[in-house]
Amino acid sequence: MERAATPRAASRWSSTSRLRRSLLALLPTSAASTWDLVAGRPGHDVTALDAALQHVFARHEVDRIAFAGFSDGASYALSLGLANGDLADTVLAFSPGFAAPPEQLGQPAVWISHGASDTVLPVARCGRHVARSLSEAGYQVNYEEFDGGHVVPPALLSEAFTWWLGDD
Numbered sequence: 001m002e003r004a005a006t007p008r009a010a011s012r013w014s015s016t017s018r019l020r021r022s023l024l025a026l027l028p029t030s031a032a033s034t035w036d037l038v039a040g041r042p043g044h045d046v047t048a049l050d051a052a053l054q055h056v057f058a059r060h061e062v063d064r065i066a067f068a069g070f071s072d073g074a075s076y077a078l079s080l081g082l083a084n085g086d087l088a089d090t091v092l093a094f095s096p097g098f099a100a101p102p103e104q105l106g107q108p109a110v111w112i113s114h115g116a117s118d119t120v121l122p123v124a125r126c127g128r129h130v131a132r133s134l135s136e137a138g139y140q141v142n143y144e145e146f147d148g149g150h151v152v153p154p155a156l157l158s159e160a161f162t163w164w165l166g167d168d
Helices: 044-059 072-083 127-136 154-165
Strands: 010-014 022-026 066-070 090-094 109-115 141-146
Touching (some): 044 072, 072 090
Parallel strands (some): 066 090, 090 109
């Protein structure tokens, strides 16, 4: 059974938090145990994600796009978001390990958060390094380091979406 991004992964979500917005979230999964780019190079996952995005765009009005992810998904979101900065205005990366865009288009804004005691993807060689590299390359980067490990604290998730969407 294929687990890659499919149109059925699109769902409407109205936040009951302080965001108070309606969002359309496409929640893909990788075809294998991790994203193809993390395992070596773009392939089936990119093709499946492209098809899922086409499905969403054909059925819904979309005016803002962010690529987001956690852990390997954050590395994938950064890599694809930087390669598609003409499509995505923002990348939200929670505990990324790296960014390896096959090419870079546009200048999406970048939010990165990482736990100071992350033992899965250590902050010094991952989150801090990625944030510094992107800042030096001219990207607008918001970096949030927090006390904790390899997790996404709910407060930072809300803060990241507020940063992306604004508070209006």
